[in-house]
Amino acid sequence: MPPANVTARPSPTQLSPARPREAPTASGAPGRPFARVEVFGAIEDAAAAWAELAQSAAASSYQSFTFAKVWFATIGAAQGVSPLIVVARNDAGVPVALAPLALRQYGPLKLARFLGGKDANFNLGFFRPDLNWSREDIEALFREAGRRPNPRVDAFLLTNQPLQWRDKANPLAEATRQPSPSFAYKSALPADFAQWLDAHASKDAKKKMRKKRARLEAIAPLTHGRAADPEAIALALAAFHDQRRARVAALGLPDPYGSGAAQAFLERLALEGALELHTMTLGERIIAVFGALAGVDRLSGLFVANDGDPEIARSSPGELMIHAIVADAIARGFREFDLGVGEARYKDESCEQIEALFDSAFAISLRGRLAASGFLAARRIKRVAKQSPRLTALYARLRRGRGAEV
Known part of the structure; x- marks a missing residue:
């Protein structure tokens, strides 16, 4: 049976705007769903928040703590990536969001992506379901995480995110986004x-x-x-x-x-x-x-x-x-x-x-803006190729010719 048509909400593809460097506040902006952001370089340090949010937040099996632990210890270690676990808390210190990411350095660039890489089909964060997140809130979350001095992040490049999961809207879809190259089934x-x-x-x-x-x-x-x-x-x-x-x-x-x-x-x-x-x-x-x-x-x-x-x-x-x-x-x-x-x-x-999926990018530095712009452009080109039978055949031939992922 052919798949049913699912159409993602039309949206622009420009990057989230870069803003002047500013220190995160302890109490957060009025009405914002979080007060402060923590960044952990070891997943064990975020285990308590991870377990708490996993009880109510809508995330896939690819975001389970076990999957993360095993992936970082094997494929992640071989690729030279390190954990970058972003945890947002409210004024009472209760975790309200967690982004399970991996950080990798490419020359002078430090780029963060969802953990799991190509081994994860669906990429999501953990968000408390009783809170509302706006585009500004999501941008502030990544901005504050990326501007911490250790580790510094130039850009967050996020792929294959579902618009919803377990009948709950994905808060990350509130930010600027573009369709991913392929669908899920x-x-x-x-x-x-x-x-x-x-x-x-x-x-x-x-x-x-x-x-x-x-x-x-x-x-x-x-x-x-x-x-x-x-x-x-x-x-x-x-x-x-x-x-x-x-x-x-x-x-x-x-x-x-x-x-x-x-x-x-x-x-x-x-x-x-x-x-x-x-x-x-x-x-x-x-x-x-x-x-x-x-x-x-x-x-x-x-x-x-x-x-x-x-x-x-x-x-x-x-x-x-x-x-x-x-x-x-x-x-x-x-x-x-x-x-x-x-x-x-x-x-x-x-x-x-x-299932329609989307990509997004959050640039922190000038170098990050260039990297994010190139990333989104490459993903758009790949989508065009995936949606064209002739270009898909060419893509397959290129992969065979190179003997590696294209």
Whole structure:
């Protein structure tokens, strides 16, 4: 089923204006939702505020403390980024907002982005839901965080932010923003799987899926499961990396999970219980692996891979796997399921809704203004390419030619 159209609110794309340097006040401006801003270079120092805000604020699994801790210790450390956790408090010292960011230096530039990088599909902050945030409030929050002498920040470059999450508006959408290059894809989960399947597959499609399942079951028993112990986690990840490596090699693309840091990230995340590893097993052979993060009421897909053996691949094990995961998610009480950011045919087939995402930039210094302007321009160009089939094909060829992310 093609995705439903979701249109983001039209908005200008200019940068938030730079302002003269000024010291943050202790009491904050009258009527402002926060009184002071703290910046932490170690996530443990912000753990109490993080835990408190996570109880009520609408944020995704990519902003969980466990995800942040593991990512900084593995991929973040390998990339040379450091935590930059911004916490805003009211006059009573109660945390009212938290921005989970990462700081990286590029020559003389210090740029802050959401933690998780390309490993996070959805980027959000934590905001107390009983407070209203204006554009001026959001700009003041980042301005005060960026102008602290240690660490100094030239610009905040923020990508792939949902307009809303768990039916709550994203306060960061109040600031100046522009559409992200790609959409995210999600599905609302009804009370039973049969209802979901009827909405996503025609009678003919369901008949073909039954034939594919029967063809595999003629070889060996076909089962879906979740890795629940270290041995099962190791087996699932080994199968995933083998399948992924073969797939990207055939396409001439780099393997985003090929580095030791990326592999350690997935392993630690799974061992700490934050990453679910779903497997489709044919007898003793793992023919598909799906990684997911479980939120309060949403199951978010992080990656999927399947066996490239032609005899296996012709029966669409990845599609069978997604159907099994959706059935499992419904049985466990999840209300939503998503397949992350980026266009793909299998996402159209499994997700009836698209989620509009936005980017924004907050420049602090003159150098930061130049960096932010270039960042937003590059993201606009990428969006044009993503929305054009011809340019998308060219983009894919460039990636294959360079052997790296473009």
